[in-house]
Amino acid sequence: MELAEKILNGDHRAIARAVSLIEDRKPEHRELMSRLYPHGGKAHIIGITGSPGAGKSSLVNGLLGEWRRQGKKVAVIAVDPTSPFSGGALLGDRIRMRDHEEDDDVFIRSMGTRGSLGGLSEACQDVVRIMDAAGFDLVIVETVGVGQSELDIMKTADTVVLVLYPSGGDVIQAFKAGIMEIADLFIINKADLPGVEQLKGELEDLLHITERTESWEPPVIQTVSTTKKGMKQVTDKAAAHHEYLVTTDMKTERRLSQKEQEVMRRLSERFFQDINPIIKQTFDQFSGGSGEAQLIEEDPYDLAEQIYMIWSQGKSRQRGEG
Ligand SMILES: Nc1nc2c(ncn2[C@@H]2O[C@H](COP(=O)(O)OP(=O)(O)OP(=O)(O)O)[C@@H](O)[C@H]2O)c(=O)[nH]1
Ligand SMILES: [Mg+2]
Known part of the structure; x- marks a missing residue:
């Protein structure tokens, strides 16, 4: 059986293999994602x-525990953007969630920034799709x-949960980072x-001045x-938020805007990979001797324009040949 089919059947080993393919950005991952997407x-x-x-x-x-009780x-x-480890190496998380290690209807995986060129959110989005397709x-x-x-x-989630704790001092930080605006719970x-x-008071004050569109x-x-105190309330409220998204068509709306952003990110990633060598070449021309002094004189707008022209001429040449 091929990998995609095994994933659709919920095979844990196949899912784990697919996650590795994504993390390594192996060329096969694109085809796999296209196969799984409709599911x-x-x-x-x-x-x-x-x-x-x-x-x-x-x-x-x-x-x-609560969700498993609900079947x-x-x-x-x-995901740890500051950690280079992956493949389940984030030990603390594994230990914290070990109650469910043996359960076939639970799958736990860690991801880090394994050499990805700022592409962790892309990789994560693909991994989410795999889990989604796996049922x-x-x-x-x-x-x-x-x-x-x-x-x-x-931003790729339907429901965003912000976890705070007393004397954590992170409410203001979350507020500044814009998490407050997108948190649903x-x-x-x-x-x-x-x-x-005290934390409740601070949170309510900040929520008051946070602009919300929904x-x-x-x-x-x-x-x-x-x-495990309060777990049922959290699963209930999460389900209620999902219900809200579905009944108001917000779920579709969010998915559409996420798709637009994703296409934009993927294209800029590709564009960047394309143009990066040209930027390097251009700057290399100035290296050594009087080059540096000359580079200081160069107008950055001009340089950017030159680099863009070299790129677009290369593109039209490619089109002409193809
Ligand atoms: N007193 C108390 N301690 C808690 C509670 N929840 C978690 N802890 C403790 O807080 C510590 C951190 O818990 P984690 O679940 O690892 O926190 P985390 O947010 O996942 O941590 P990172 O993944 O490292 O960011 C552990 O020692 C937990 O036992 C709680 O409700 N009350
Ligand atoms: Mg953790």
Whole structure:
């Protein structure tokens, strides 16, 4: 049986192999993605973000228990943009989620930035599609931190969950990074620790001045992941948000705008790969001797224009020959 077929049958080993193909950006991955694409679009994709140590993995572990009770099949992708490891090397996450290691209807995988040229969010999106095609009802993407790469990854989710914790001091940071605007569910985890009321106050103040384009009122839920307190509320609210997206057609709308952004990202990635050697060549011409002094004099607009012309002439030559 070919790889795509095995994935469609939910074969865990085939899924793991496909993820490696994607991480390595092997040429075969494009064909595989095209084969799987028509089979996706059914899963509820949930992005979970928050600063390091907020308790995201513990939360996911607790939620997995609840979702499994509801009979849902769940895939978890733990993404760490700051880590070069992949293939399940993020030990902490594995330990935190080990309750479900032996379960056939749960698939857990870690991803890092394995030499990818800023393409982690692309790679992650492909991995999500694989899980979706493999028949998981829910695909959970956990990312560490509240920076730009997390934001890009979160934008590919249907439901975005921001995990905060008392004295974490990360509310302002999340607000500045723009996570606040796109979060659909706020979780105050470690609600067993002091400072919950203060955090709740800060969060509500910031939510007040956050511009939101949708009518969905994001709930704030308190959890204690280590004792599984509040897990049912989270799965209920997540399901309610999905229901909201579907009934208001927002799900389709979001997917369309995500598609536009994805095509744009993929094209700029390709364009960049194309034009990068020309940029390098152009700058190399100035190296050594009086070149550097000359380079300082050069107008950057002119240089950019020259590089663009060399690229576009190369393109028309290619078209002429082909
Ligand atoms: N007191 C308390 N501790 C918690 C709670 N949830 C998680 N922890 C602890 O917080 C620490 C970090 O938990 P993780 O689940 O690894 O947090 P994370 O956000 O996934 O961390 P990274 O993946 O490293 O960003 C662990 O020691 C957990 O046991 C909670 O509700 N209450
Ligand atoms: Mg974690």
